[in-house]
Amino acid sequence: MTFADQSIGEFLDDVASGQVTPSGGAVAAVGGAMGAALCEMVCIHTLGTDMSEREAGELREIGDALTDHRERLLDLADEDAAAVDAVGAAFETGDDSQIQAAAKRSSEVPLEAAEVCLDVLEQARTVTAKGTPVAVPDAAVGALLALAALQASVSTVRANLDMIDDESVVAELSQRADELEATGEAALEDAVANAER
Template sequence: MSLQDRTVRELLDDVAARTPAPAGGAVAALVAAQAAALAAMAARFAPDAPEAAGAADRLGAAAAALADDDVAAYSAFMAARRLSRDDPARATALAAARSRAADVPLALAEAAAEVAALALPLVAGGNRNLRADAAAAALLASAAAASAATMVAENLASDPADARLTRAARAAAGARARADAAFAAFPAVAGD
């Protein structure tokens, strides 16, 4: 069953269970999907942002699908680890599974960064009544991007020269900059 089809209670129980998945990657994907939904809602109420709503919808659907992809990638990695050490296919299977386990959170980090980029203009230029929702979208997207980037780093720890690490770091930094700008639009809580 897709994580998208679980009730909130079931999903929370699944994550809290003593099982390896779903875990951080899947949760980050669902957070990014929720951030995209908030951005889409804020865009639909904004006077000049119809394209942003459609883009946020697409990013949200992609992020939600990545939750299931993350579970599948981790399951494939664990299956490869269980292969006999004498199996000549083990090294190749492990390398492919580890690579896929980095590709999924990288796609998520980049999608979440796009969500943050869509949400930020809605904080100042969208419907005044939804400024905080647009800011929440940027903040949640940033958290998802940073979480996904840590998954990329963990899964590529044995290859520090892999270009995907730079892409993940760039996505997380971009999302964080937009989230910081969104938060700064609320000086009563942001300070300075």
């Protein structure tokens, strides 16, 4: 069963248990999906208001992109749990090549989650600028959740880098994590400023 097929209560019960997964990376991805859903909702509510066809077309495209981001983040939650389980299995074998491959994967998955969350934040800039005023605060909450999920994903990446021996891979992943965090924070500032107008 995927996390998307579980109720929220079941997912949280699994998180708050003695199991190894779902852990931080999966929870961050689900949080990002919630942020995307809120921004998507604002697009839907705004499309019912008086606007030009060009503006409506732009919001439809953004809404469709947010749907894709929401679904991808839920998939990444499952991929993160699988990656964490694979790290445990690799350490049990003691095979260094398996450990390194699993460690790299356990960093790549949350990095992709951070990238998708950044895309949500970029869309939130437009949604908060053009959304119907009564719903824009929900898009601001979505942007806040997306940034928190991005930062949590980046934190997971950084925590996993200690397992990777290849310094060039560590440097590349670390640099990308830093860039994502800085760009995400700037996007959030714009989204919140739009919402406060």
